[in-house]
Amino acid sequence: MLRLAGLLALPAIIYALRQPIESGITHLVARRTARQTLITWGLTPTRENIHLYLTSHHTPAPATPAPLPSPPLPAIPPDTPFSSHWRYGDLFRNHRLSIGVYILAPALPDGLDTLLGDHPAGPGNTITLRLLRTRQELLDSFARDSIVLYFGHANFGKGIIFPPHSGDAPIPMGRDTLLIPERHLAPEDTVIARLDNGLIRIRGGADGLKNLNVQCNLFGYLGCRTDLYFRDIWQAHFPRVDFVATTYVTHSIAAAPAILHTWLTGLQRGHSLAAIIHDLNQNQSAEILFGRINETTRYHNPATHPAQLFTH
Incomplete structure (x- = not known):
C-alpha cells in the first residue's frame, strides 16, 4: 500500500516541480546566450556584464x-x-x-x-x-x-x-592630447601621431575655459x-x-x-x-x-x- 501511495503521489510531485525546473532551464539557456553574445560583441562575460545583458x-x-x-x-x-x-x-x-x-x-x-x-x-x-x-x-x-x-x-x-550653420565658435576644453578618428580631424588640429588602430593623436588644450x-x-x-x-x-x-x-x-x-x-x-x-x-x-x-x-x-x-x- 505504501509503495502504491508513493507511485500515485509521484505525478503530483513531478507536476509541482515542473515550473521551477522549467524556470531553471530557461535561466541557464538565457545565461548561455548572454555569454555567447557578449563574447561576440568583444566583451568579457563577467557576472556583471551578464546581469546587464539580461x-x-x-x-x-x-x-x-x-x-x-x-x-x-x-x-x-x-x-x-x-x-x-x-x-x-x-x-x-x-x-x-x-x-x-x-x-x-x-x-x-x-x-x-x-x-x-x-x-x-x-x-x-x-x-x-x-x-x-x-x-x-x-x-x-x-x-x-x-x-x-x-x-x-x-x-x-x-x-x-554648436551647429555649423550658426557660425558660433566652439569652446575648446579638452585635455593636452586627444585621440580622434580620421573623419573628425579638422584643418586646425595639430597631429602628434597616427596609431595602428586607426585613431589619430592630436594636441588638445583647454584655452576655451581661460576666459x-x-x-x-x-x-x-x-x-x-x-x-x-x-x-x-x-x-x-x-x-x-x-x-x-x-x-x-x-x-x-x-x-x-x-x-x-x-x-x-x-x-x-x-x-x-x-x-x-x-x-x-x-x-x-x-x-x-x-x-x-x-x-x-x-x-x-x-x-x-x-x-x-x-x-x-
Whole structure:
C-alpha cells in the first residue's frame, strides 16, 4: 500500500516541480546566450556584464513620466546640503533656482515643452528651466544661472560645439592630447601621431575655459564620455563648481526630457546631488552595456568599465 501511495503521489510531485525546473532551464539557456553574445560583441562575460545583458531586455521605459511634484510642497531650508560645495540656499538666488539648458539637436526632443518655465519648490521658492539657443546665451547662463546643462557632443574630447550653420565658435576644453578618428580631424588640429588602430593623436588644450565667466553652482556636460574627457580639466579651472558627466557613449539628447524631469523632481524635493545622480542611474542597463561595447571595440579600452552612466 505504501509503495502504491508513493507511485500515485509521484505525478503530483513531478507536476509541482515542473515550473521551477522549467524556470531553471530557461535561466541557464538565457545565461548561455548572454555569454555567447557578449563574447561576440568583444566583451568579457563577467557576472556583471551578464546581469546587464539580461536586465537590458526588460529595462522599464515608461512612455509618460510621472507628473512633477505639485503644491503644496514642503519648504527647503537654506542650510539643506546639496553637495560638498553647496547648500540649497546657495542655489536659490532671491528665492529662484534658474537652470539653463542647451540641446544640440536639429529638432528638440518630444516632451521638452512641458518642462520649460517655472516650477514650485516649496513656499516662496521657484525653479525656472530656460532653453538656451545660442553660444552667447550659454555663456550668459554660465555667468548668471545656478545650474547649466549642455546636451550635445563631446566631439571626441575637443569640447563644446554648436551647429555649423550658426557660425558660433566652439569652446575648446579638452585635455593636452586627444585621440580622434580620421573623419573628425579638422584643418586646425595639430597631429602628434597616427596609431595602428586607426585613431589619430592630436594636441588638445583647454584655452576655451581661460576666459569663461563661470558663476554657476553646477555644470552638467551630458554628451559622450565627458567624465573621461573633461572632469580633470574642468575641476582644475573651476574646483568649486560641481561637474556632472557621463562615463560612456550615450544617447543623452534623445533622453533629455526624462533626464530633466529627474532633475526637476529631485530639486523640487530638496534632494542632494548624490541622490539625483542615483535616480539618473536607475534603469540604465542597456546604456551601460552599449557603452562598454564601444569602450572595448571602438576605443580599445577593455579595462575601465564603470558601473554607472552618470557621475558627479
